[in-house]
Amino acid sequence: MSYCTGMVAPVPAANRARYLEHATAAWKVFKAHGALRMVETWGVDVPHGKLTDFHRAVEAKPDEVVVFSWIVWRDRPAADAAWQAMMSDPAMQALPPMPFDGKRMIHGGFAPVFEQGGHTGAGYYQGFVLAVPEANKDAYVGMAGDAWPMFRDAGALGTVEAWGEDVPRGQRTDFHRAVHAEDGETVVFSWIRWADRASCDAATARMQAAGEQMQEQMQEMPFDGKRMFWAGFEPIFDSAAA
Template sequence: MTYFTGAVAAVPTANKTKYADHISAAWPLFRSYGALRMVENWGVDVPKGKVTDFYGAVDARENETVVFSWIEWPDKGTADAAWEKMQNDPAMKDLPEMPFDGSRMIFGGFAPVYEAGTRNGAGYYQGFLLAVPEKNKEPYAEMADEGWKLFEKGGAIGMVEGWGEDVPHGKATDFYRATKAEDGEVPVFSWVAWPDRATCDAAAKAMEAEMGDMDMSQMPFDGMRMMWAGFEPLFDSTTAA
């Protein structure tokens, strides 16, 4: 079953090129460990939230940009074996120095609870982080299916909802603190793929009007703690030279 390592980081805006170079150098190693794809997205429309937001998730500074990324694996076993191998692989030491503060990066392992459309050809992504009561996994998947119908109608080309399966607690930041997860809740890492930002923005306006009278209290999670933002692909291993 497909499995994702999802991550969010804060990168000094001035280091955008250095970050892209670092990722390009790292991809061949991840591929050798069995990874199927790696996608790195640069924040271009990251709003401030009242309760949670991507800035707070990684304690981003004024001169930093939020990055939303994932590595796709054929299954959890392959991912687990890869991370174990990385710990002792001398090749890791040959990679360029990380051009950001890795101690504030949040990451975890996620299995799709819902997928639709395609993962290829996106020129823009909406990324989402939230916390869902574990008992509401099935209702959440059902809600995602209804949501996909609206996104697809607006021009979206794909959607993935990743359910947290191996999400560690961190010293400085983590997905639990980012989403203010409560006892019994599971972090969810998800995205909607769009052909471009203009299509996404137009769809958002249309959906806002259509959903204006929706009873949000019926959602199977606390929507006030969900965060979202817009990202442009910085690196995609399927299109990299």
């Protein structure tokens, strides 16, 4: 994968069917403009954190569910050209109204810096958002490489770590605010693929049981782990399967 548009949005739980309908219609437009794949996942295990979390990131209300999604493009120029062209595409204007508050959706463009495993067939995803000092990019990629065997051996099917390249500032919400990014830090958008939630939960329990070893790894992370947030999501639309 060369480039992706990552998005997080708050969707009223009652609007799940409408959201899926909207995503299905939108994919046809994205595909016509060169998108290679789109994945939409629905939050099913979204914890509240002490400092940051997905709920705060999009100011989610009690009756809303957090959606974590991405669109894959050939490269950044292709993505930039597509978004520019879609602004004046009548097909885009003809889409059904968004069944959520788009003013609270956050989005950005990200380039993968570490990938392992496949990209299809997942029944569950863990999604992550964090801020990494730009000077620590190589150290972060190295950490991801060191951590992957542990996740793979625990049953993970694949992972993607994507480095922010075009992450805009929003008037109300954005990725920078979400992770309290400081000057000189880049937002990272990533996910781990699992066969299902049970596999992920079992693996998490085993890794947590390693307590002391995990704590040592946390202390050595080349970023502030207290500002990282993550959650579990089930796919509701995947153009690769559709």
